[in-house]
Amino acid sequence: MAEVYRSGWVTMGAHVRALEAAFSKHVAVEHSVAVASGTAALHAAALAAGLGPRMEFVAPSLTFVATVSALAQTGAEPVFVDIASPTTPWPTADAYAAAIGPRTRAIVSMPYGGHPGEVLELRDLADARGVVLIEDAAHGIGGRAASGVPLGAIGDVAAFSFFSNKNLPVGEGGMVTTPHADWASELRLLRSHGMTTSSWDRHAGRAAEYTVIRAGFNYRLDEPRARLASLRLAALDAHQRARAAHTDFYRAALAGLPGVRATAGAAEGTVSANHLFTVVVEPEVDRDAVRTTMAARGVQTSVHYPPIHGFALFGGTDRSLPVTEDYARRTITLPLFPHLTVDQRELVVSALERAVAVHTPELGSLGR
Numbered sequence: 001m002a003e004v005y006r007s008g009w010v011t012m013g014a015h016v017r018a019l020e021a022a023f024s025k026h027v028a029v030e031h032s033v034a035v036a037s038g039t040a041a042l043h044a045a046a047l048a049a050g051l052g053p054r055m056e057f058v059a060p061s062l063t064f065v066a067t068v069s070a071l072a073q074t075g076a077e078p079v080f081v082d083i084a085s086p087t088t089p090w091p092t093a094d095a096y097a098a099a100i101g102p103r104t105r106a107i108v109s110m111p112y113g114g115h116p117g118e119v120l121e122l123r124d125l126a127d128a129r130g131v132v133l134i135e136d137a138a139h140g141i142g143g144r145a146a147s148g149v150p151l152g153a154i155g156d157v158a159a160f161s162f163f164s165n166k167n168l169p170v171g172e173g174g175m176v177t178t179p180h181a182d183w184a185s186e187l188r189l190l191r192s193h194g195m196t197t198s199s200w201d202r203h204a205g206r207a208a209e210y211t212v213i214r215a216g217f218n219y220r221l222d223e224p225r226a227r228l229a230s231l232r233l234a235a236l237d238a239h240q241r242a243r244a245a246h247t248d249f250y251r252a253a254l255a256g257l258p259g260v261r262a263t264a265g266a267a268e269g270t271v272s273a274n275h276l277f278t279v280v281v282e283p284e285v286d287r288d289a290v291r292t293t294m295a296a297r298g299v300q301t302s303v304h305y306p307p308i309h310g311f312a313l314f315g316g317t318d319r320s321l322p323v324t325e326d327y328a329r330r331t332i333t334l335p336l337f338p339h340l341t342v343d344q345r346e347l348v349v350s351a352l353e354r355a356v357a358v359h360t361p362e363l364g365s366l367g368r
Helices: 001-008 015-025 038-048 066-072 093-099 119-129 181-189 198-201 225-233 236-254 288-298 323-329 342-360 359-367
Strands: 029-036 056-060 075-080 106-109 130-137 157-159 173-179 261-264 277-281 331-334
Touching: 001 119, 001 225, 015 029, 015 173, 015 225, 029 038, 029 056, 038 066, 038 173, 038 181, 056 066, 066 075, 066 106, 075 093, 075 106, 075 277, 093 119, 106 119, 119 130, 173 181, 181 225, 181 323, 225 236, 236 277, 277 359, 288 331, 288 342, 323 331
Parallel strands: 056 075, 056 106, 106 130, 130 157
Antiparallel strands: 029 173, 157 173, 261 277, 277 331
């Protein structure tokens, strides 16, 4: 990265192009377009997919807000779908099918925690109903569907995030992938102000001037982060194996633990990206008290996610999503990262077991 800074060219040059080529190879998709963030990737993907006013898109409410807010920037309106169950926290293809209406332009898959979910069924549904499949693959890099196809290579367009807590962490940055050459051309225009050539093209002598043919944005990725992303992409498979090993440990250690259940693992023939490891406590357990007790022992936990349909931004919706709401009240995300140590894993399990026992009424005496 120091060499990149010393080169004197720090934005949208050879390293961005090298990252795009390597990413396309890794995800097995023809076109990759690097952008400044995962949110920028989602917004550009939605525009390339043709979303706009008086249209709708179907999406889960259990996801990060950008999944929906970035698409809503086009003027399209979200239609939220419920998850399948507290231990399978993603919607079924049937739920999506029931939500498709005459104004639906796209359905949005989100591999929650890295799980492929029913993305192949969503591909079939999109084809059958004549709508676009957008993959929000922010959790998905390294995951594969039952066909062996990598997540991000199944939809008409997919958006990845390189945010600090993702499997390919750079700090900020993202990627859009698509099999459609014309969509890729549109994405490149959108990324840089609608300009027909880039500064790098002109610097390299491939073009002498440019014109602007549509309104675009400054969604460019800089060269140092592109270089860092390339280095981390080369190490991704090893990091994914470590994540899988940690996940296997958690599943074995938590099997049969009273008061708590792990969410579903990857189905046979699929590969989870293992972005998150989530559990649900039983309804009688005080989830927030469990998290506080674990924190007192030095174990940080998270909640993924507060449901989007409950946010003030989308407060106009009158639809209840009872399973999503129930899951959001009961879920805990445990620490999961490649360099997690054996001692840290054991501390997580010990802290969770003790906290659940303390805050479960019928187990309270055991916990104390």
